[in-house]
Amino acid sequence: MAWRRVWQRRTATLLTATSVALSAGLALLLMLVRAQGLQLLAHGPRGFDLIVGPKGSGIDLTLTTLFHLESATGTISWAFYDDLLHDPSWRGAVAQAVPLAVGDSVAGCDLIATTPALFALAGGASSGGPSGAAPAPAGMDAAAASVLAAGRMMRDGTIEAVVGSEVPRRTGLAIGDRFRPTHGTGDGIDPTEVHQRTFTIVGVLAPTGSVFDRSVFVTLAGFWSIDEHERGLHDQALVRAAAAGSARDGVAAQVAVQDGDQEPAASQVAADGTVQLALPVAERRLSMILVRSRGAFSAQSILYRVNSGDQALAVNPTLILAGLARSLLAPAQHLGAALVAVILAVATLGVLVSSYHAVQAQALELAALRALGASRRWLLTLISSEAGLCGVLGGVCGLVPAHLLMAMLQWWMGARLEGGTPWWQPGWPDLLVVVLCGVAAALAGLVPGYLAGRRSVAELLC
Amino acid sequence: MSVALTAIRKSYAAPDAPQTRRLVLDLPTLRLDPGEQVALTGPSGAGKSTLLHIIAGTLAPDAGTVVHDWDGRDFPMTSSSPGACDRYRGRHIGCVFQGSHLLAGLNARDNVLLALTVTGRDPDRRWADELLDALGLAQRASHLPHQLSPGQRVRVACARALVGRPQLLLVDEPTAALDRASAGLLLELLLPLAARLRACVLVITHDAAVVARVGRELPLMSLQRGQAC
Numbered sequence: 001m002a003w004r005r006v007w008q009r010r011t012a013t014l015l016t017a018t019s020v021a022l023s024a025g026l027a028l029l030l031m032l033v034r035a036q037g038l039q040l041l042a043h044g045p046r047g048f049d050l051i052v053g054p055k056g057s058g059i060d061l062t063l064t065t066l067f068h069l070e071s072a073t074g075t076i077s078w079a080f081y082d083d084l085l086h087d088p089s090w091r092g093a094v095a096q097a098v099p100l101a102v103g104d105s106v107a108g109c110d111l112i113a114t115t116p117a118l119f120a121l122a123g124g125a126s127s128g129g130p131s132g133a134a135p136a137p138a139g140m141d142a143a144a145a146s147v148l149a150a151g152r153m154m155r156d157g158t159i160e161a162v163v164g165s166e167v168p169r170r171t172g173l174a175i176g177d178r179f180r181p182t183h184g185t186g187d188g189i190d191p192t193e194v195h196q197r198t199f200t201i202v203g204v205l206a207p208t209g210s211v212f213d214r215s216v217f218v219t220l221a222g223f224w225s226i227d228e229h230e231r232g233l234h235d236q237a238l239v240r241a242a243a244a245g246s247a248r249d250g251v252a253a254q255v256a257v258q259d260g261d262q263e264p265a266a267s268q269v270a271a272d273g274t275v276q277l278a279l280p281v282a283e284r285r286l287s288m289i290l291v292r293s294r295g296a297f298s299a300q301s302i303l304y305r306v307n308s309g310d311q312a313l314a315v316n317p318t319l320i321l322a323g324l325a326r327s328l329l330a331p332a333q334h335l336g337a338a339l340v341a342v343i344l345a346v347a348t349l350g351v352l353v354s355s356y357h358a359v360q361a362q363a364l365e366l367a368a369l370r371a372l373g374a375s376r377r378w379l380l381t382l383i384s385s386e387a388g389l390c391g392v393l394g395g396v397c398g399l400v401p402a403h404l405l406m407a408m409l410q411w412w413m414g415a416r417l418e419g420g421t422p423w424w425q426p427g428w429p430d431l432l433v434v435v436l437c438g439v440a441a442a443l444a445g446l447v448p449g450y451l452a453g454r455r456s457v458a459e460l461l462c
Numbered sequence: 463m464s465v466a467l468t469a470i471r472k473s474y475a476a477p478d479a480p481q482t483r484r485l486v487l488d489l490p491t492l493r494l495d496p497g498e499q500v501a502l503t504g505p506s507g508a509g510k511s512t513l514l515h516i517i518a519g520t521l522a523p524d525a526g527t528v529v530h531d532w533d534g535r536d537f538p539m540t541s542s543s544p545g546a547c548d549r550y551r552g553r554h555i556g557c558v559f560q561g562s563h564l565l566a567g568l569n570a571r572d573n574v575l576l577a578l579t580v581t582g583r584d585p586d587r588r589w590a591d592e593l594l595d596a597l598g599l600a601q602r603a604s605h606l607p608h609q610l611s612p613g614q615r616v617r618v619a620c621a622r623a624l625v626g627r628p629q630l631l632l633v634d635e636p637t638a639a640l641d642r643a644s645a646g647l648l649l650e651l652l653l654p655l656a657a658r659l660r661a662c663v664l665v666i667t668h669d670a671a672v673v674a675r676v677g678r679e680l681p682l683m684s685l686q687r688g689q690a691c
Contacts, residue, residue, distance in 0.1 A: 001579070004567045004568060005565070005567055007567065008565075008566055008567030364561070364563050365563055365564075365565050365566070367563070368559065368563035368564075368565075369565075369576070369580055370520065370548070371518065371520055371551070371557045371559065372551075372552060372557065372576065372577045372580050372581070372622070373548055373549065373551045373552015373553065373555075373577070373580055373581040373626075374548065374552070374580035374581070375545055375548040375549065375552075376544065376545070376548070377545075378580055456520075456521070457515070457520035457521070458511075458512070458515035458520050458521035461511075461515070461520075461559045461560070461561075461563070461634075462511045462512070462515065462560075
């Protein structure tokens with residue numbers, strides 16, 4: 001009955017439902033963004049539980065590593081990484097460690113220098129690749145190779161590169177293409193500052209839904225072999241030596257800097273792409289190290305030991321993200337909830353006004369129903385149900401624009417935020433919004449329903 | 463069923479002077495006996511429709527009592543709660559008001575069945591079709607109200623009033639909007655149906671032809687005390 005009456009005045013219903021849909025869509029969008037944010041922060045990283053980087057801000061280090069939202073602000077020595085991996089004193093706590101060096105980009109996509117072990121560490125082994133992917137070259141980690149969508153994995157110590165799944169679409173680069181990285185990352189880079197080193201793309205990674213999809217991966221040897229990096233790292237080494245020397249003996253340090261103030265020998269690349277690095281091991285630097293500990297106790301032990309020293313900073317990214325969620329998202333959540341409430345209240349008011357006008361326009365019909373024996377409660381239920389149906393209809397219609405806006409938001413944010421729900425996937429916020437719209441509208445319908453029951457049948461029908 | 467009205471008074475606020483009340487009904491007594499078919503006549507504004515609504519329980523009198531006697535059980539309409547009046551009316555009284563007031567979104571059959579569904583009874587589709595057939599609307603059962611002529615709409619309203627097998631049928635100016643032929647046809651079909659249900663019928667009219675068909679006339683003016691109207 002309610003549905004037929006709603007259908008009967010479908011134009012008015014459609015208009016009311018549209019206004020509800022807009023409100024519901026906005027409310028849902030806020031809830032989706034909130035849920036997405038919480039999900040991102042709750043999931044944390046995959047495959048590793050600690051990040052080791054230069055001394056400084058743990059939050060910066062976490063955001064830089066996980067989301068590429070900040071620029072790397074310092075470096076740590078290769079020797080530190082080598083210790084983590086090979087020193088017997090670390091072996092009991094460190095299960096795996098993967099070095100990363102960042103700071104360049106390719107056509108807007110961040111460039112990450114690492115080893116193929118990264119892909120196995122960050123979930124590659126579990127995600128699997130398509131059956132058509134090339135087999136792992138001899139000596140290469142099979143798990144790392146399994147993350148490939150096409151081509152093969154880059155060989156360590158070469159100027160080969162693999163790219164994330166979205167990179168070909170965003171940059172036009174494909175397997176076999178060559179590129180030269182641009183210095184810097186983010187919006188503030190100077191596009192003319194292009195490095196001379198040329199890399200060759202040998203593989204495309206399967207989609208991961210993470211920042212990996214928008215990243216270009218090269219080997220550390222390739223990264224260090226870039227002329228500007230070699231010079232920069234060499235200069236940094238001199239400055240560090242000077243600083244260390246001045247602490248011991250100011251005169252000796254001055255001499256050391258002057259003696260060393262000459263261009264380092266350039267790295268050579270063999271015909272097969274293998275890099276003969278000229279940069280001494282002592283001068284090789286990293287941006288951060290991803291560490292998988294052997295357990296919670298080991299993680300705590302690594303944190304304590306690294307942070308007690310003066311070389312590096314270790315953070316547990318999950319704890320950092322949880323802290324961020326508590327301190328930053330909580331007020332935003334309250335504001336969001338208030339906004340959702342206001343938006344739904346406005347929609348409810350719209351339904352109330354619409355329902356009231358409908359009742360006024362159908363006063364004679366409703367009076368006839370009363371004359372037939374329809375009780376006031378029956379009338380109240382009928383009108384409330386009609387309003388509720390209108391609310392549910394609007395709520396359902398609101399899901400579409402909300403998810404489309406979410407898609408746009410995700411597209412705009414790109415894959416910088418890892419671990420979020422796909423935009424098209426319905427979840428509990430959708431159901432909640434539809435139910436809220438239905439219930440709120442039904443409650444709004446109680447007012448005109450009550451008033452309709454109070455009107456004099458005799459006055460209307462005489 | 464019989465209906466007994468005693469000392470009924472009803473006044474309205476005068477439209478031009480809201481502070482003053484205009485007495486429109488001052489009825490010492492009126493009784494409708496079971497199966498009786500009566501035409502209540504009187505000039506416009508005499509209080510005919512007011513009396514009908516008071517009998518139906520959709521309007522409360524200022525004073526007086528209305529008691530329905532249903533199968534030996536009294537139902538005091540004027541002292542019962544609105545909800546009880548609604549339930550009683552839905553079960554035992556059929557009403558046809560000026561204007562058919564059919565629901566625009568429902569076809570003729572569903573409009574008829576509405577009288578059952580709003581009172582929580584199972585829709586008796588066969589009985590509804592039988593009534594529509596008896597009122598000459600067998601071919602129009604699936605038509606929406608706007609697809610029916612005014613005369614057909616009134617007949618649907620009559621079927622709707624009868625579908626609950628009422629013991630009292632109240633009909634307010636049924637032929638007001640109809641031509642003479644349609645009005646004649648309506649009463650020709652309606653009154654035998656009501657008689658078949660042994661329903662008491664009260665028809666409000668100022669149409670002599672209707673009075674002639676109904677048989678017994680009750681001139682309202684003659685029933686009222688002098689000061690009314």
